[in-house]
Amino acid sequence: MKFDAPVSDLIRRRFSCRTYSPEPIGGNERNRLEDTIAAYACGPLGSPLRFHLIAATAEDNLSLRGLGTYGFIRGATGFLIGSAPRTGNYLEDFGYRMEQIILLAADLDLGTCWLGGTFTRSGFASKIPLGKGEVIPAVASIGHIADPEKARRGGIRRLAGSQRRLPWDRLFYQNAFGVPLTRETAGPYAEPLEMVRLAPSASNKQPWRILRAGNEWHFYLQRTPGYREGFFQRFLHLADLQRVDMGIAMCHFELAARELGLRGEWIAHEPAAGKPDSLTEYCITWSP
Numbered sequence: 001m002k003f004d005a006p007v008s009d010l011i012r013r014r015f016s017c018r019t020y021s022p023e024p025i026g027g028n029e030r031n032r033l034e035d036t037i038a039a040y041a042c043g044p045l046g047s048p049l050r051f052h053l054i055a056a057t058a059e060d061n062l063s064l065r066g067l068g069t070y071g072f073i074r075g076a077t078g079f080l081i082g083s084a085p086r087t088g089n090y091l092e093d094f095g096y097r098m099e100q101i102i103l104l105a106a107d108l109d110l111g112t113c114w115l116g117g118t119f120t121r122s123g124f125a126s127k128i129p130l131g132k133g134e135v136i137p138a139v140a141s142i143g144h145i146a147d148p149e150k151a152r153r154g155g156i157r158r159l160a161g162s163q164r165r166l167p168w169d170r171l172f173y174q175n176a177f178g179v180p181l182t183r184e185t186a187g188p189y190a191e192p193l194e195m196v197r198l199a200p201s202a203s204n205k206q207p208w209r210i211l212r213a214g215n216e217w218h219f220y221l222q223r224t225p226g227y228r229e230g231f232f233q234r235f236l237h238l239a240d241l242q243r244v245d246m247g248i249a250m251c252h253f254e255l256a257a258r259e260l261g262l263r264g265e266w267i268a269h270e271p272a273a274g275k276p277d278s279l280t281e282y283c284i285t286w287s288p
């Protein structure tokens with residue numbers, strides 16, 4: 001997919017937009033989104049996926065009827081819904097492709113917000129009838145940002161502080177966990193790694209860890225203790241959202257790397273390096 005703006009700008013610009021203006025998404029934007037969505041029939045790791053845009057138009061805002069969110073989202077004029085059969089790497093694949101659509105929305109100056117828990121599953125399922133074994137891991141609200149100027153100022157503050165993201169030495173390692181990878185040692189990969197650091201994640205838990213060994217980049221999921229077992233999570237039958245977060249991280253890393261001309265592919269190649277604890281799971285490797 002081609003964006004108009006550099007992907008690193010889009011990643012820096014994106015934020016969780018929770019208040020929208022009532023103006024419907026324009027026809028051109030809807031077409032761009034729909035064309036892209038139609039092309040995403042599977043993820044980078046091979047899971048079949050389906051995405052659907054539900055958007056109010058000037059003539060019809062009934063299309064959003066029944067699509068409830070729990071109070072956090074105000075005035076969204078559209079939703080991105082996706083589904084996948086529950087097998088293999090479906091959650092990582094889903095996260096990757098949904099985030100690509102979200103970055104396209106940022107390119108079109110639209111706001112979005114990932115919604116993993118705070119949406120009414122049944123209402124959304126009625127819009128994208130599910131086959132046997134298929135689930136909707138998450139959805140995203142989409143629409144025009146209510147106050148773009150405020151959003152822009154907020155974005156600058158966020159990036160200047162970056163205080164809501166973990167620092168490099170807690171995320172990226174060289175040869176062994178506990179040995180931080182510096183920006184200097186990361187060389188041209190410093191930017192793809194920074195794009196992972198700025199990625200959105202469920203409850204902003206930032207569970208991605210990356211270990212460089214030789215010329216390979218090994219992605220790990222460091223689970224947040226108790227996160228999956230929480231009452232809210234179990235009560236709402238939430239998907240394993242931290243695996244969706246891994247797919248988002250893969251998306252940011254690969255798109256930023258490709259933009260810099262750094263080629264590679266995703267392979268399963270778990271290194272011998274010891275994992276720091278039982279909460280850390282190997283996920284996937286980027287192999288140049």
Ligand SMILES: Cc1cc2nc3c(=O)[nH]c(=O)nc-3n(C[C@H](O)[C@H](O)[C@H](O)COP(=O)(O)O)c2cc1C
Nearest residue numbers: 015016072114115116117118200201202203204244
């Ligand atoms: C998989 C996933 C699920 C999320 N679910 C919700 C949600 O249910 N409700 C919500 O308000 N935000 C949700 N978020 C947004 C995160 O809270 C947000 O990305 C994070 O706090 C970082 O803030 P930022 O997106 O503004 O950079 C979700 C994000 C991800 C990646």
